[in-house]
Amino acid sequence: MNFNDTPEEAAFRAEARAWLAANAAPRSAASSLLVNQETGDFTEELPRARAWQARKFDAGFGAIYFPKDVGGRGGTSMQNMIFMEEEARFDVPATNHFMIVNRGCCALLLKRGSAAQQRELVRASLRGDLIWCQLFSEPGAGSDLAGVRTRAERDGDAWIVNGQKIWTSNAHLADWGVLIARNDPTVPKHRGLTFFIVDMKAEGIETRPIKQLTGGSNFNEVFLENLRVPDACRIGEVGEGWKVVIAFLAGERSNIAIKELQPLIDSLLRLARQVSIDGRPAIEDGGVRERIASFYIREAGVRYTVQRMLTALSRNEEPGPEIAIGKLVLGTLVQEMTAFALDLMQAHGMVMDAAHAPFAGVWQTEWLGSVVDRLGGGTDEIMRNVIGERILGLPEDVRVDKGVPFNRIGGA
Amino acid sequence: MDFDFSPEQKEIQHQAARLLTEQCDLRAVRRVLEGEGPYDRALWKQVAELGWLGVAMPEECGGLGLGHGTLCVIAEELGRALAPLPVSSSIYLAAEAVLQAGDAQQRGELLPLLASGERIATLAAAEGMRSASATEQVLARVEAGRLSGTKLPVPDGMVADWAVVTARTTSSADGCDAECTGLFLVELDGPGVRREALQCLDPTRPQARIVFDAAPARPLGPAEGGAAALRRVLDRAAVLIAFEQIGGADAALAMSTEYAKIRHAFGRPIGSFQAIKHKLADMYTRNQLARSNAWYAAWALDASPDELPLAAAAARIAASDAYEFAAKETIQTHGGIGATWEGDMHLYYRRAKALMLGLDSPAHWRQRLVRALEDRLAA
Numbered sequence: 001m002n003f004n005d006t007p008e009e010a011a012f013r014a015e016a017r018a019w020l021a022a023n024a025a026p027r028s029a030a031s032s033l034l035v036n037q038e039t040g041d042f043t044e045e046l047p048r049a050r051a052w053q054a055r056k057f058d059a060g061f062g063a064i065y066f067p068k069d070v071g072g073r074g075g076t077s078m079q080n081m082i083f084m085e086e087e088a089r090f091d092v093p094a095t096n097h098f099m100i101v102n103r104g105c106c107a108l109l110l111k112r113g114s115a116a117q118q119r120e121l122v123r124a125s126l127r128g129d130l131i132w133c134q135l136f137s138e139p140g141a142g143s144d145l146a147g148v149r150t151r152a153e154r155d156g157d158a159w160i161v162n163g164q165k166i167w168t169s170n171a172h173l174a175d176w177g178v179l180i181a182r183n184d185p186t187v188p189k190h191r192g193l194t195f196f197i198v199d200m201k202a203e204g205i206e207t208r209p210i211k212q213l214t215g216g217s218n219f220n221e222v223f224l225e226n227l228r229v230p231d232a233c234r235i236g237e238v239g240e241g242w243k244v245v246i247a248f249l250a251g252e253r254s255n256i257a258i259k260e261l262q263p264l265i266d267s268l269l270r271l272a273r274q275v276s277i278d279g280r281p282a283i284e285d286g287g288v289r290e291r292i293a294s295f296y297i298r299e300a301g302v303r304y305t306v307q308r309m310l311t312a313l314s315r316n317e318e319p320g321p322e323i324a325i326g327k328l329v330l331g332t333l334v335q336e337m338t339a340f341a342l343d344l345m346q347a348h349g350m351v352m353d354a355a356h357a358p359f360a361g362v363w364q365t366e367w368l369g370s371v372v373d374r375l376g377g378g379t380d381e382i383m384r385n386v387i388g389e390r391i392l393g394l395p396e397d398v399r400v401d402k403g404v405p406f407n408r409i410g411g412a
Numbered sequence: 413m414d415f416d417f418s419p420e421q422k423e424i425q426h427q428a429a430r431l432l433t434e435q436c437d438l439r440a441v442r443r444v445l446e447g448e449g450p451y452d453r454a455l456w457k458q459v460a461e462l463g464w465l466g467v468a469m470p471e472e473c474g475g476l477g478l479g480h481g482t483l484c485v486i487a488e489e490l491g492r493a494l495a496p497l498p499v500s501s502s503i504y505l506a507a508e509a510v511l512q513a514g515d516a517q518q519r520g521e522l523l524p525l526l527a528s529g530e531r532i533a534t535l536a537a538a539e540g541m542r543s544a545s546a547t548e549q550v551l552a553r554v555e556a557g558r559l560s561g562t563k564l565p566v567p568d569g570m571v572a573d574w575a576v577v578t579a580r581t582t583s584s585a586d587g588c589d590a591e592c593t594g595l596f597l598v599e600l601d602g603p604g605v606r607r608e609a610l611q612c613l614d615p616t617r618p619q620a621r622i623v624f625d626a627a628p629a630r631p632l633g634p635a636e637g638g639a640a641a642l643r644r645v646l647d648r649a650a651v652l653i654a655f656e657q658i659g660g661a662d663a664a665l666a667m668s669t670e671y672a673k674i675r676h677a678f679g680r681p682i683g684s685f686q687a688i689k690h691k692l693a694d695m696y697t698r699n700q701l702a703r704s705n706a707w708y709a710a711w712a713l714d715a716s717p718d719e720l721p722l723a724a725a726a727a728r729i730a731a732s733d734a735y736e737f738a739a740k741e742t743i744q745t746h747g748g749i750g751a752t753w754e755g756d757m758h759l760y761y762r763r764a765k766a767l768m769l770g771l772d773s774p775a776h777w778r779q780r781l782v783r784a785l786e787d788r789l790a791a
Contacts (some may be wrong), residue, residue: 001713307415384686384690
């Protein structure tokens with residue numbers, strides 16, 4: 001048992017660190033508290049973020065585990081993790097908020113796309129020259145994603161798509177999207193779905209930003225009206241779209257688990273030393289210490305669970321199912337830790353004014369943003385179902401819509 | 413990156429699991445619960461012959477010298493099986509105390525007999541509601557080589573041949589200039605020792621009250637280093653017991669999961685209801701958090717003494733929380749049968765609480781954990 005890199009890993013880490021040091025500045029204390037990098041408004045930041053992604057890509061660090069013939073490094077998932085660890089020490093624009101989906105779409109195209117799609121889209125998407133979005137959730141279908149109502153009707157060598165999508169991150173910035181739509185409402189819901197890629201600049205797509213509780217806007221409503229999608233943009237067989245979605249989403253959940261929360265724990269300790277309760281430093285209060293201990297065992301628990309996953313990757317094995325706990329634990333943890341930090345600040349915890357709030361209001365911003373992590377990429381409740389059914393093998397809930405044609409389901 | 417046990421350790425764990433499945437099912441645990449004896453003597457003999465007891469002791473002391481990581485994986489299986497054996501008292505506590513505080517002669521004299529299972533030892537530190545680690549509050553005293561005082565609860569105190577006892581001394585003969593708390597070796601069958609079995613929460617982890625009245629005692633290493641050595645022993649034992657806890661918590665989860673699949677209510681398996689499914693998912697999540705913390709502590713045990721206080725406290729808290737939650741919710745998941753003597757669920761409920769309390773309560777360990785975090789921040 002050891003935490004050391006293998007000689008190959010150490011060599012890669014040194015190379016990554018040297019390149020980062022030559023191309024970026026180290027991270028500041030305040031910016032290391034920003035954990036919800038996926039929930040802000042990126043429109044202004046985007047040109048810098050794309051430039052950084054392109055720079056990484058051109059240097060061989062932007063698409064590490066993708067094959068060389070599409071511009072990747074031909075490296076391993078472990079190298080990708082090492083690069084992310086190293087990159088976290090530098091003050092660089094966040095790229096995950098578009099690259100997680102970009103990478104997922106590229107992996108999908110390499111597996112299921114046509115030669116032309118692979119040639120035209122993959123390299124540019126890995127470099128960040130193209131941006132993708134996921135046209136999945138709908139006002140009436142979130143956790144129950146297979147209940148989508150957006151229709152895709154065949155029209156010669158194309159499909160006509162009508163419907164509404166929602167919570168679509170980056171739709172306003174995207175060049176391409178992945179879409180799940182219903183081609184046949186007369187069969188049970190999982191069987192009547194088909195998966196497409198769509199050109200977001202095509203006629204028939206209208207994007208409206210949703211103002212989030214943080215005040216920023218990164219999610220959108222997307223209205224699809226007589227959108228014409230060539231049949232060549234269909235991925236997988238007609239009616240087999242659900243299988244494609246499942247494979248696609250499996251990647252997203254493991255991506256979210258990798259969050260660096262140690263700086264938050266240290267920062268909470270500092271805060272608890274600064275403020276007082278009943279005339280004594282808050283850090284001396286038993287209740288305060290108990291909460292900090294409870295945060296630490298969960299933070300460390302996830303961190304070492306990730307190390308177990310990395311060990312599997314380092315051996316070129318599949319990580320075990322335990323990584324599924326990461327998203328569930330961290331979502332709640334960030335919400336609890338940020339709420340606790342505000343509690344410690346007392347009335348001052350209400351102040352978000354950058355000039356007057358500690359760390360320029362980052363705790364307040366993170367507290368507001370933390371609600372998103374418990375919802376996006378599978379809600380806490382869905383994650384518990386996943387653990388219960390896929391890991392523990394418990395029977396699935398009775399589904400009253402099972403085997404019922406979609407157009408006969410109550411409420412549909 | 414190799415954050416995993418070695419193939420050899422996994423093989424030993426596998427063999428331990430197999431032996432315990434065959435030789436120590438819950439009926440064997442019940443025999444001890446129902447008073448057939450203070451521990452399972454036949455099983456004790458077997459595990460001693462297999463070398464489990466000396467697995468982490470150096471070879472020159474009669475051990476196998478395989479390191480504490482190997483003892484951790486064995487502990488996990490002992491915990492999973494609820495093995496009614498004095499391993500924690502004799503090996504995690506007494507043998508560790510000899511390793512941490514004893515001189516070469518004491519190690520050579522005492523450890524081989526513990527490794528072979530011929531002798532059983534224990535740690536007598538607690539004095540009622542005063543915690544084991546509160547060394548400055550100890551009332552027991554040694555004067556002119558004689559110990560007087562009362563210790564309770566003493567784990568496996570009725571079956572132990574000798575004990576490592578915490579006691580105050582002022583004698584330079586004990587290795588102490590001013591007054592201090594040292595560690596002393598006392599023969600429990602010798603003069604000046606009276607002991608009685610206590611009725612307790614988990615009879616498969618029996619406790620005793622021991623009254624010392626001028627019992628002959630000799631220092632285990634210089635008394636001045638006793639308090640620090642005791643802290644190291646508690647940290648190390650906390651890690652080993654955390655492995656027993658995660659083994660037990662996993663066994664409780666497995667029992668609940670199995671039942672939730674077969675028990676039907678309202679026309680379907682209860683495991684299909686989210687109220688049960690989510691409860692078991694939470695059990696799994698806590699167990700995994702505890703496991704990952706325990707693995708890190710297992711690594712620190714042999715590789716990084718500096719990180720051990722933080723790692724041991726985190727492992728202990730996470731494992732105590734996980735096991736207590738798994739045990740109580742296992743009873744809840746089983747419904748009425750869980751509240752009976754006949755149902756096995758209370759075996760986990762009792763053991764979880766006993767392991768949680770036996771080595772300073774969670775509140776102490778939370779204090780230690782936050783102190784370690786503060787030290788790290790100051791460094």
